[in-house]
Amino acid sequence: LAKTTQPISMDSYEGQEVNITCSHNNIATNDYITWYQQFPSQGPRFIIQGYKTKVTNEVASLFIPADRKSSTLSLPRVSLSDTAVYYCLSAYNQGGKLIFGQGTELSVKP
Amino acid sequence: GAVVSQHPSWVICKSGTSVKIECRSLDFQATTMFWYRQFPKQSLMLMATSNEGSKATYEQGVEKDKFLINHASLTLSTLTVTSAHPEDSSFYICSASASASGLEETQYFGPGTRLLVL
DSSP, rough: OOOOOOOOOEEEETTTOOEEEEEEEEETOOOOEEEEEEEHHHHEEEEEEEESSEEESSSSSEETTTTEEEEEEEEESSSSOEEEEEEEEEESSSSSSOOOOOOOEEEEOO | OOOEEEOSSSEOOTTOOEEEEEEEEEESOOSEEEEEHHHHHHHHHHHEEEETOOOOOOOOTTTTEEEEEEEEEETEEEEESSSSOOOOOOEEEEEEEESSSSTSSOOOOOOOOOEEEE
């Protein structure tokens, strides 16, 4: 089981870049790293997924160093609507089960 | 991205009744679906994994006779909370994956179903 650890909460201001780092020291060779965003009373929304190096899409970037023991989700120029809980997950190498940690509660202030 | 729907979005029932929640993958075939439960201010807790055409695999501590899961087709899985009690009140969320094991495939989540048992 590749347990992930991330900060419980973070504060930011509109327009700033937010970087949320996640530790996954026991990540397995076949595991991918996936980030989800969840608003209250909604299901998690997929943000980005990667295996190594850097992945970028229209909403975020994901940086994964060579040892893959950590990853950083980067949200450029956050807005108030980015206030949510962000989960970092490392998939099992078998079965694909996602075990959610406590996530990072991001609060974006005006 | 892939769309997963749940029905109903919320339900209120009396203690002792059974409630069925549907999870559908709308634009892809889901060989694997997962059911989660989330209590207020807490993270998602995986309840079970279901593969189309086979019995669900339940996580430790989850009663399979209380939470019946059926995955009869590649686009539909159902969770039935039998003889619901107030402690079963929670937010139930499903997710769907396109690979048989879920490995290397993205899981897409439904919007969730709020269950309140009186």
